[in-house]
Amino acid sequence: MTRPPILISGAGIGGLTAALCLASRGFRVSLIEKRTKLEEVGAGLQLSPNASQILIGLGLGKSLSRVACSPLSLDVRRGQNFDLLARASLSDMQNRYGAPYCVVHRADLQQILLDHVRGTAGITLQFGRTVSAISQNPEGLEVTLTGTSQQELIIAHAVIGADGLHSDMAKVMGDTSIAKPSGYQAWRGTLPMGKINPVYEPQRTTIYLGTQGHAVTYPIHGGEQFNIVLVTREKSHETGWSRMGDASKLHQTLKNWKPLLPLIHHMPQWQVWSLYDRAPRQRWSYGPVTLLGDAAHPVLPFLAQGAALAIEDAATLALLLSQTPDHPAQAFALYQQSRIPRATRVQETARKNGSIYHMPFPLSLARDLVIRRKNDLLLADYDWLYGWSLQG
Ligand SMILES: Cc1cc2nc3c(=O)[nH]c(=O)nc-3n(C[C@H](O)[C@H](O)[C@H](O)COP(=O)(O)OP(=O)(O)OC[C@H]3O[C@@H](n4cnc5c(N)ncnc54)[C@H](O)[C@@H]3O)c2cc1C
Numbered sequence: 068m069t070r071p072p073i074l075i076s077g078a079g080i081g082g083l084t085a086a087l088c089l090a091s092r093g094f095r096v097s098l099i100e101k102r103t104k105l106e107e108v109g110a111g112l113q114l115s116p117n118a119s120q121i122l123i124g125l126g127l128g129k130s131l132s133r134v135a136c137s138p139l140s141l142d143v144r145r146g147q148n149f150d151l152l153a154r155a156s157l158s159d160m161q162n163r164y165g166a167p168y169c170v171v172h173r174a175d176l177q178q179i180l181l182d183h184v185r186g187t188a189g190i191t192l193q194f195g196r197t198v199s200a201i202s203q204n205p206e207g208l209e210v211t212l213t214g215t216s217q218q219e220l221i222i223a224h225a226v227i228g229a230d231g232l233h234s235d236m237a238k239v240m241g242d243t244s245i246a247k248p249s250g251y252q253a254w255r256g257t258l259p260m261g262k263i264n265p266v267y268e269p270q271r272t273t274i275y276l277g278t279q280g281h282a283v284t285y286p287i288h289g290g291e292q293f294n295i296v297l298v299t300r301e302k303s304h305e306t307g308w309s310r311m312g313d314a315s316k317l318h319q320t321l322k323n324w325k326p327l328l329p330l331i332h333h334m335p336q337w338q339v340w341s342l343y344d345r346a347p348r349q350r351w352s353y354g355p356v357t358l359l360g361d362a363a364h365p366v367l368p369f370l371a372q373g374a375a376l377a378i379e380d381a382a383t384l385a386l387l388l389s390q391t392p393d394h395p396a397q398a399f400a401l402y403q404q405s406r407i408p409r410a411t412r413v414q415e416t417a418r419k420n421g422s423i424y425h426m427p428f429p430l431s432l433a434r435d436l437v438i439r440r441k442n443d444l445l446l447a448d449y450d451w452l453y454g455w456s457l458q459g
Pocket residue numbers: 076077078079080081082099100101102111112113114196197198229230231232234235236253255296340342359360361362366368371372373374375376377
């Protein structure tokens with residue numbers, strides 16, 4: 068008897084990758100998305116080797132290499148005076164971890180994933196739908212979908228909530244805890260590479276540190292665009308992926324960052340996100356229903372690992388499900404057990420990085436000294452993170 072499909076709710080980076088990972092292991096997938104279409108959102112995304120190896124394993128390497136860039140190094144500078152504190156080479160990531168560190172436009176990655184999903188037999192994708200209820204029946208899980216003119220019932224073998232930070236799936240399963248504003252906000256923008264002064268060394272990834280905030284810059288879109296993310300403290304907060312930012316506020320906050328002001332000044336528009344955080348969920352899996360990506364464990368972007376973790380989740384979940392295909396509850400229990408410790412460590416490390424990046428004077432002097440000493444060995448502390456690979 069053919070098994071019913073696995074239903075995935077949410078076609079973000081996690082949901083699209085999960086659909087591909089499951090299909091590659093022979094499962095049929097029904098992917099639903101609340102939005103009526105996937106629009107370009109956000110700007111750049113760093114893809115570390117723990118994530119890029121999975122995408123390459125899915126056959127996306129060629130498409131990725133057309134749009135991704137491989138920065139020469141990770142530089143750390145002081146935001147106020149441009150002082151170079153450390154330069155860690157990124158070119159040996161491939162040798163060290165078996166996959167590249169690359170940077171992409173988020174929309175480029177989403178498009179690649181979407182094209183592969185559309186080209187994969189066994190995956191159906193429907194927009195404008197959400198899950199409103201799940202119950203068990205003799206054939207599998209009876210899932211109620213809403214969003215179309217009338218409710219629709221489908222039978223699923225298992226259900227995966229990949230529906231992001233404010234996961235509705237978690238609520239359907241009875242977890243009403245909420246993500247809290249973190250007190251940070253992210254400003255993101257891109258500029259054509261031709262407009263970038265070479266002094267910014269646009270072929271590298273650079274982190275600028277400062278008490279008022281920090282910035283990260285790198286090339287995207289096959290090197291045609293320059294991506295800037297600035298993270299500042301904020302008192303108020305708003306939900307949603309993006310809204311337009313008032314650049315005068317940014318000028319005021321970062322008025323002492325003289326070297327970066329021309330870049331900030333030239334940006335035609337900023338998209339702003341309030342950043343949210345949550346204590347690790349104790350439970351991701353409810354029998355044959357589970358959570359994945361930001362729905363399970365949002366990560367502050369100070370380690371550039373939220374999407375990477377969602378991609379790791381997707382690969383792990385598909386592997387475990389393939390080992391006990393008729394017993395999704397068993398696979399999801401193992402998935403939760405194997406992933407929660409790692410996700411928690413990443414969440415905690417990212418939070419700690421936030422305090423380090425924004426350290427006030429004079430503590431920042433000691434921080435800068437430590438970073439200078441590490442220099443090329445800056446990334447050696449992250450072997451546990453980048454050296455992850457799927458066991459099975
Ligand atoms: C400023 C910033 C910079 C970042 N930089 C990096 C980086 O460099 N590297 C990195 O790895 N990560 C980075 N991240 C984190 C990364 O963007 C997220 O962790 C990642 O997008 C999570 O993917 P996801 O698929 O779990 O969730 P999402 O991308 O949020 O996707 C969830 C999807 O579910 C849909 N949805 C929502 N509700 C429902 C519903 N009820 N039913 C159906 N569908 C629903 C949404 O419309 C969306 O399409 C950054 C984040 C921010 C804010």
